[in-house]
Amino acid sequence: MIEFIKGTLLISGASFMLLAAIGLLRLPDLLTRMHATTKAAALGVILIMLAAAMHFADVGVVARAFAIIVFILITAPIAAHVIGRAAYFVGSRLWSGTVKDELRPNYDPLTHELKSGLETHENAKRHPRTTDPD
């Protein structure tokens, strides 16, 4: 029984990694490629490490396998966020079918400044409250 579960975990983990690679190869622009690789590859590693933990069934090995799982779960979103941010700043092109880019009207690539999108004259006025100190 445990052999069957182990085999299923191994095959499905490897398949998720193949899926991530196919997504990296086939998708049109950087952000969609990152969306494919980050999640699918992290899930693949998690499944394979679960299989390793079940295979050895030893306290130290299980702790190490779970350490790898937690490490992947923490670092994969951080790395994806940092790379996506850097890629947007250096001006990587988006797919021609992109529907919405909310950063474009508010972000100035020369001064590296981001507006909130609410900078009207009405919002710039000061409205003092009665509780404010003089």
Add this chain to the structure above:
Amino acid sequence: MDTVILISQVIMGLALVLTFVRVVRGPSLPDRVVALELFSTTVVGLVGVYAIQSGVASFLDAAIVIALMGFLAAIGFARFLERGGPRDD
């Protein structure tokens, strides 16, 4: 069990080849960085499978180190890209 391990190794080797195609073709540097990160993640999985195949649990330590190196390389590349300013490649 040996057959299952062999099949999963073949699948992950194929994934490595496809990732390498993106490293070679990738139109811009961020694409290559993403591909290299997927490369390191796939190698972590391969090391895990090899630990099961050989029965040596110490390979999982190597997997931890490889995952750490991949993460640090991605962070370093991202800092390098951001420092360089807008680029057109």
